[in-house]
Amino acid sequence: MSNFFGPTLPPPTNWLTQPRAPADRRNSITEPNIKLYVNAVYYPNWHVYKRRPPSSLNPGLVSHIFYAFAWVKLDGTVYLSDEWADTQIGVDGTHGCLRSLALLKQKNKYLKLILSVGGGGVGSQHFAEVAAKPAARETFGRTARDLVDRFHLDGLDIDWEHPSDPQQGVNYIFLLDAVRRYLPAPTYILTSALPAGTWALKNINLSVAHHFLDYINLMAYDFSGPWIDTYGHHAQLYSPAFPHSDAAYLSGDSAVTYLRTVGVPLSKIILGIPTFGRSFLGVDGTTGKYSGHGGEEGTFEYKDLPRPGAQEHVNREVGAAFCIGGDGGFVSYDNPTTVTMKATYVTRNGLGGLFFWTGTADASHPRSLVETAFKTLHNC
Structure with missing residues (x-):
């Protein structure tokens, strides 16, 4: 196992001798029905254009809402990626999705609202340069x-x-510190x-990084997709006994x-679950090759699965639908069966909870993944 995971980087001495970050802790959620485990969702600001306002979320089932995304400029300035969606569009009786979320919190005091900075593609394009410069890190903070x-x-x-080499991993920790x-x-x-x-995690000295963080949101999905030439499960809980690809x-x-x-610490790990599926057309069961993808960019939203005319299955060995x-x-x-498996995995192993991309x-009901997770995490 050590050869597969690879070596870890030694922490810089000053971080070991002069820690600035808090000790391990869980956020205290006082609402009786939320209890202890995180059950979080990401809300992408562009979903308001799909007639899915923040009010379409079910706050009674979630503890944290991550608002995606703010972006970062080369000088380190963090800014809203879509001012119209974020602060101006008429939605839920107010202006902007951020104010709409604030209204949700007024009615649900236990909710934690968190601004997410970055994301794939353009959202992360300046992180490496910003994290490498002390002044830019200060501006970011x-x-x-x-x-x-x-x-x-x-x-x-x-x-x-994500940090793509060990030096970026060191700079990532400097950024967390700032x-x-x-x-x-x-x-x-x-x-x-x-x-x-x-291949990505090994670039970061996580034994140091976690001290600055309350939680690590582990994106446990996108294992297989159009970037590889064989089909596979993209969010399996366990690896198969005989893996057919890397x-x-x-x-x-x-x-x-x-x-x-x-x-x-396991209590700082939030296991990510996708509310989308990855499609592989023309699968050759012998070679594992496929000929293309269905859906938008090869994906289907969970609410549209299983597809018409398709039969749903669950591989309980690996925890994938x-x-x-x-x-x-x-x-x-993922479907309710696999989410139940993942939520049970969280409670049995003492993880911090679950998050969903996207809410x-x-x-x-009765196929809601967020609802299934909430009920399993809290035994209700």
């Missing part, structure tokens, strides 16, 4: 604090996808979304095991 305070939010989520000074615990929550692949070695459990091995047939071919995703792609 100061402007992030300004936005959090301006909209009465509870904290920040850093979604740098942000934590501007957003001190316990007043503010600081989280970071990280990939589940050790991607098949990845799993939620393998990532959690790695984090635990390098010293991250899939459907075969219709316009999606082979589609890998607005979920289905309604």
Whole structure:
């Protein structure tokens, strides 16, 4: 296992001898029905254009809402990526999705609202340069604090996808240090979304990084997709006994095991669940090759699964659902059965909870993944 996961980087001496970050803790949620575990959702600001306002979320089932995304400029300035959606559009009786979320919190005092900075593609394009410069890191922390305070939010989520070499991993920790000074615990929550692949995680000294963070949002999905030439489950909880590709070695459990091995407290790990499926058309069951993808960019939202004419299955060995047939071919995703498995995994192993990308792609009762997670986590 050590050869597969690879070596970890030694922590810089000053971080060991002069820690600035808080000790391990869980946020105290006083609402009786929320109890202890995090059950969080991401809300992407562009979903308001799909007629999915913040009010479409079910706040009675979630503890944290991550608002995606703010972006960062080359000088380190954190800014709102879509001012119209974020602060101006008429929605839910107010102006802007951020104010709409504030209204949700007024009615649900236990809710924690967190601004997520970064995301895939353009959202993360300047992180490496910003994290490498002390002045830019200070600007990042100061402007992030300004936005959090301006909209009465509870904290920040850093979604740098992702430090790609050991030096960027060191700079990532410098960035966390700067942000934590501007957003001190316990007043503010600081989280970071990280990939589940050790090819990315090994670039960060997580035994040091976790001290600055309340939670690590482990993106335990996108294991298989159009970037590889064989089909597979994209969010499996366990690796199969006989993996047919390098991607098949990845799993939620393998990532959690790695984090635990390098010293991250299990209570700080939030296991990510996708509310979308990945499609593989023309699958050759002998070679594992496929000919294309269905859906928008090869994906279908969970609320649209299983596809018409397709039959749904669950592989309980690996903890993955899939459907075969219709316009999606082979589609890998999570369903209530696999979410129950993952929520049970969280409670049995003492993880911090679950999060979903995204809250607005979920289905309604009785197939709701967010509802299934909440009931399983809290035994209700």
